Amino acid sequence: MSTASTIEWTQSTWNPVTGCTKISPGCKHCYAERMALRLQAMGQSNYTDGFKLTLQPQAVDLPLRWKKPQRIFVNSMSDLFHKDVPLAFIQQVFDVMGRAHWHQFQILTKRAERLAEIASQLPWRPNIWMGVSVERQDYTFRIDHLRQTPAQVKFLSLEPLLGPLPGLNLAGIDWAIVGGESGPGARPMDIAWVTDIRDQCHAAGVAFFFKQWGGVNKKRTGRELEGRTWDEMPERATLEAGGSKQKMRSFERITTPRSFQVSSVGLGRG
Numbered sequence: 001m002s003t004a005s006t007i008e009w010t011q012s013t014w015n016p017v018t019g020c021t022k023i024s025p026g027c028k029h030c031y032a033e034r035m036a037l038r039l040q041a042m043g044q045s046n047y048t049d050g051f052k053l054t055l056q057p058q059a060v061d062l063p064l065r066w067k068k069p070q071r072i073f074v075n076s077m078s079d080l081f082h083k084d085v086p087l088a089f090i091q092q093v094f095d096v097m098g099r100a101h102w103h104q105f106q107i108l109t110k111r112a113e114r115l116a117e118i119a120s121q122l123p124w125r126p127n128i129w130m131g132v133s134v135e136r137q138d139y140t141f142r143i144d145h146l147r148q149t150p151a152q153v154k155f156l157s158l159e160p161l162l163g164p165l166p167g168l169n170l171a172g173i174d175w176a177i178v179g180g181e182s183g184p185g186a187r188p189m190d191i192a193w194v195t196d197i198r199d200q201c202h203a204a205g206v207a208f209f210f211k212q213w214g215g216v217n218k219k220r221t222g223r224e225l226e227g228r229t230w231d232e233m234p235e236r237a238t239l240e241a242g243g244s245k246q247k248m249r250s251f252e253r254i255t256t257p258r259s260f261q262v263s264s265v266g267l268g269r270g
């Protein structure tokens with residue numbers, strides 16, 4: 001059994017690494033840290049060291065045992081490109097993703113410099129989506145590093161969005177996810193920042209996914225923007241199912257009726 005996820009833009013999570021260290025303002029209220037400490041208190045064996053970076057070699061092969069095709073968020077509880085994760089371990093994780101070709105894997109990092117540095121030493125496959133987090137204008141350089149990789153689907157997680165992002169260079173980018181911070185002490189997000197990003201995405205032909213407003217009570221604030229939800233997915237968001245290609249929510253279906261769209265109950269890595 002895979003680990004079903006309530007994060008709106010994925011289906012399952014897989015954590016061959018757990019724990020991390022903070023690197024930029026988006027990390028301030030890291031969800032993974034909160035969750036790791038909770039799991040440690042509950043005695044969960046993968047979290048005996050709490051949020052300390054820990055390799056989980058016993059978890060590396062797990063997706064090969066999950067027969068049902070699914071979209072899998074890699075390391076929702078860590079950052080695969082953290083400096084303390086050895087290159088050989090990252091290569092093993094990539095090898096498993098390539099062998100588990102019936103799934104789609106979504107990797108997200110804030111360590112975009114290391115990603116660019118070692119990208120040529122990794123076995124990229126079409127089912128591996130690569131993303132970087134950008135929370136503020138002074139971190140848009142991560143998008144340039146992402147562009148240097150050969151990933152066939154490149155995406156942005158603009159969450160927690162902490163300021164406006166005017167003039168984004170979206171060349172080569174397939175998908176952008178926007179979300180406000182949630183939980184205790186959540187920093188506010190301005191609607192104008194969100195609509196500007198949406199408009200930039202549409203002008204550039206980039207799929208736009210609005211995850212949440214966030215706030216202290218994210219269920220109350222919901223995920224509607226200008227009266228509707230925005231669940232666009234990259235054009236290549238297809239999964240092999242029973243030998244035939246099954247199209248998931250696609251970029252063309254941007255006016256999907258609300259009743260067919262995913263509900264807002266998820267949490268995601270800060």
Ligand code: SF4
Pocket residue numbers: 020021022023024026027030031032033077078079110269270
């Ligand atoms: S937000 Fe991401 S990069 Fe920052 S500490 Fe948490 S897991 Fe690490």
